[in-house]
Amino acid sequence: MAKTLIVGEIQKGALRESTLELVTAARKLGGEVVSLVIGSGVGAQAEDLAKKGGGKVLLADDASLANYNLDGWTRAIKRAVDAEKPDLVLISNTPIGWDIAGALAAQLDCAVASDVIRLETEGADLVCTRRMFNAKFDARVRLSGTPRVVTMQPGASEAYAGSDAGSVAKLDGVGGQNRTQFVEIRVAPAGGHDLTKAEIIVSGGRGLQKPENFEAVLKPLVEALGAQMGASRPVVDAGWLPHEYQVGSSGQIVSPKLYVAVGISGAIQHLVGMKNSNFIIAINKDADAPIFEVADVGIVGDLFEVVPALVNAVKTAKGG
Amino acid sequence: MKILVCLKQVPHKDARLELAADGKWIQDANIKFEINDYDNYALEEALRVKDKDAATEVVVVCIGPDRVQQSLRTALGMGADRAVQIWDDALAGTDSLAAAKAIAAVAKSEKPDLVLMGLMSDDTNYALTGPILAQLLGVPHATGIVSAKLDGGQVEVERELEGGALEVVKVPLPCLLTAQTGMNEVRYASLKGIMQAKKKPLDKKALGDLGLDKGAVAARAKIEKIYTPPKGAGAEILSGSKDEIAQKFVGKVKELGLL
Numbered sequence: 254m255a256k257t258l259i260v261g262e263i264q265k266g267a268l269r270e271s272t273l274e275l276v277t278a279a280r281k282l283g284g285e286v287v288s289l290v291i292g293s294g295v296g297a298q299a300e301d302l303a304k305k306g307g308g309k310v311l312l313a314d315d316a317s318l319a320n321y322n323l324d325g326w327t328r329a330i331k332r333a334v335d336a337e338k339p340d341l342v343l344i345s346n347t348p349i350g351w352d353i354a355g356a357l358a359a360q361l362d363c364a365v366a367s368d369v370i371r372l373e374t375e376g377a378d379l380v381c382t383r384r385m386f387n388a389k390f391d392a393r394v395r396l397s398g399t400p401r402v403v404t405m406q407p408g409a410s411e412a413y414a415g416s417d418a419g420s421v422a423k424l425d426g427v428g429g430q431n432r433t434q435f436v437e438i439r440v441a442p443a444g445g446h447d448l449t450k451a452e453i454i455v456s457g458g459r460g461l462q463k464p465e466n467f468e469a470v471l472k473p474l475v476e477a478l479g480a481q482m483g484a485s486r487p488v489v490d491a492g493w494l495p496h497e498y499q500v501g502s503s504g505q506i507v508s509p510k511l512y513v514a515v516g517i518s519g520a521i522q523h524l525v526g527m528k529n530s531n532f533i534i535a536i537n538k539d540a541d542a543p544i545f546e547v548a549d550v551g552i553v554g555d556l557f558e559v560v561p562a563l564v565n566a567v568k569t570a571k572g573g
Numbered sequence: 574m575k576i577l578v579c580l581k582q583v584p585h586k587d588a589r590l591e592l593a594a595d596g597k598w599i600q601d602a603n604i605k606f607e608i609n610d611y612d613n614y615a616l617e618e619a620l621r622v623k624d625k626d627a628a629t630e631v632v633v634v635c636i637g638p639d640r641v642q643q644s645l646r647t648a649l650g651m652g653a654d655r656a657v658q659i660w661d662d663a664l665a666g667t668d669s670l671a672a673a674k675a676i677a678a679v680a681k682s683e684k685p686d687l688v689l690m691g692l693m694s695d696d697t698n699y700a701l702t703g704p705i706l707a708q709l710l711g712v713p714h715a716t717g718i719v720s721a722k723l724d725g726g727q728v729e730v731e732r733e734l735e736g737g738a739l740e741v742v743k744v745p746l747p748c749l750l751t752a753q754t755g756m757n758e759v760r761y762a763s764l765k766g767i768m769q770a771k772k773k774p775l776d777k778k779a780l781g782d783l784g785l786d787k788g789a790v791a792a793r794a795k796i797e798k799i800y801t802p803p804k805g806a807g808a809e810i811l812s813g814s815k816d817e818i819a820q821k822f823v824g825k826v827k828e829l830g831l832l
Contacts, residue, residue, distance in 0.1 A: 351701075351704075356705070365669065393797040439741060532825070541801070550822075551809065
């Protein structure tokens, strides 16, 4: 890759870890690495990225860019692309990344792939590895033509740990009228069901089939183990349990001593929320379910038979 | 108000997926299909606007072979007014950019005030067609929304960020919004709705009808191969009768000092 442009992201005043992961991915491809930092009063973060392997860092600094804005960001990235003529634009697959990547690719009329976990060059082409069918399969996707836009899954690469001289250059002409208007960030009120401090969590998924089964089938195991109950996203989406039960990237990020996943296939968004648990036991009827890839122990079987047996055995072990 | 809802038909959640012989897609000959889950929420949101304002027209569009007509009829049964099927063999296995170009051609003649679709599809998981389509139509967009409040010439949306945070954005009409799952409670088609759906118009458009040719929809992001991910070390699978498994489970919990 002759030249890669990294679109940096700032979170809570500092460079996002995923931006440094883009540095690793870009450097692995070889060629020149340049970066872009967008915001208002973010010169220090641009300096920081320059020192952390971002190469020449373009700084799009304007009051209108204080918060993420579709038009503001598209304009800034487009300016950087026009100035640097990169062969590849790398963005993190975050709520900003998936809002902007397609829009940018349409403006550049170029190939685009999202949520990529591995990048390789093959001749003039770029080959992306990414999940499909909700992580059931992996796919190799070949992007032809230049430039191309790729968003990388956070966590897919290690954050770049080297240091570098780098440099920062201000990018002009990045202010302007924006059609959409940022109002505020709303943080969901903390629910009464805090899973982040639980020692044991027993979570249920779509495999439980209906809401009543959380009470009838899952709760006895929760109680026998002295655990807290959690749930996967489809369960919350269907209204079976309130959002405060949801474990995953859009719910709670947990790391209990023991996590028991019952009838959860293991979509990426769920795995992000529980993979750092100390010990994971998964129960699922599908031996190929992705949850077994992160679990320490697996039980392949019908949860409606397995779970009651577990409840009995736990009760017996406790002398009840 | 006119709302265009873009639907995708994807394999049913419970379908057993097998790889096709050429390794480039799944075997889709003998499996059940359904409307992409994310798109159901987009359709429901459009129908709720129509519930409040009978003058609202909801048009659903779907790219796919004739099997997608069943999904379009389902959408009509739920309350959509008209359906458009886009198909040409050249669209098989194409990419987000090409799909957006085909839908854009329909959208340009329909001139909707609002385009709604799901954040992503459950097959390719790209989440790209929406933002590309918005750009091709020259309208602003917001992705992954969990609420939309129409207010005169604009819509105030909440976008889902990470960790339960929401970003509130005002987007002027016309615009395109992509729905997160769980945004609303999706209705079922009533029996009466299903009967009425049979008489509602369903137009089929080929590439030529849309002013496009095969070159315009050739994939630049081409799926070369799909495969079962290589297994890692994976989990230690407990074996035996269900009582033996339960004893082993208890043993593991004891080892952790939790029992």
